[in-house]
Amino acid sequence: MRVFICEYVTSGGLRDKPLPETLLPAALQVRDALIRDLETLPGISTILAYDDRLPKPSEDSVPVGKGDDAWICWSGLAHEADVVWPVGPETGGVLARMVRLMNESAERLIASSPAAIDLVSSKLRTAQVLAQNFIPHVPTYTLDAVPADLKGDLITKPDDGAGSENMRAWPSREALPRTGRLVVQPFVHGTPVSLTVLVRPDGVTLLAANQLHLSHLVGVLSLTGVTVGAIDDTDGTLAVLAQKVVAAVPGLSGIIGIDVILSPSGPLVVEVNPRVTVAYAGLHAALGISPAAFLPELIRDGRPPAMPHLPRPRPVELDLR
Structure with missing residues (x-):
């Protein structure tokens, strides 16, 4: 069984942009762990694409170079695979787009449904x-709907951000930014x-x-x-x-x-x-x-x-x- 591991950052999803220093260490650790775990299972081999600015993860990995369309590359590799395991950020609808693309190309996906994503x-x-x-959950508000009686330290983050991406702390409601697709949560x-x-x-x-x-x-x-x-x-x-x-x-x-x-x-x-x-x-x-x-x-x-x-x-x- 051939499994295509498509981790967005390391597989060339950002080939036309600088590699993000804040995301790259985690992305590499996750990709490498997936490779190790899958290749310890009997009858499993992996298919990989990689951003050609990074070290080649395996001998037959497919490079995504400058000017290449990573999505076209991924679609082709998904056709070759029995299973696809897409991993990417939710930001900007990236993960949902990856899953929809792979659904068109592969018989099996290790992924949540596009609707859930x-x-x-x-x-x-x-x-x-x-x-x-x-x-029970942390109350969450848009910038223009923060209750007047919400006191104390507050946190803002992008509504569709992944992990701690662009997360900021503020001392009060009055200190919050006035614009942006942000949500506010009490600290x-x-x-x-x-x-x-x-x-x-x-x-x-x-x-x-x-x-x-x-x-x-x-x-x-x-x-x-x-x-x-x-x-x-x-x-x-x-x-x-x-x-x-x-x-x-x-x-x-x-x-x-x-x-x-x-x-x-x-x-x-x-x-x-x-x-x-x-x-x-x-x-x-x-x-x-x-x-x-x-x-x-x-x-x-x-x-x-x-x-x-x-x-x-x-x-x-x-x-x-």
């Missing part, structure tokens, strides 16, 4: 769906956590709860690292929360991320990532097994064995600086 790509719409389903004190969740037709499994490490420099918040498997969920609270979020957003599939704040009042959902996040890069080491082994798309008849009981993950540090 479109929904959770908007932090505002995600918060509205969570509220409709009585799931919630607590531990920032990313849940790595496996979504299959037969159920939802919390694979690891990971502590996020953020830097705060002159109002700019950045993700500097992740401790995969650092958070204990002995009582199952986070696993139940993950199940509720997946039930509220039909079409989520594969290995996804759910960002949460562990506040004094309990866990609050911040956003949903309909794809693997950077925590995936440490998941195999934390679990002691390739998480790709649990994906039905990689089983020829589409019916993987039942999920085993997983031991508590061993904490694994990822440095993104």
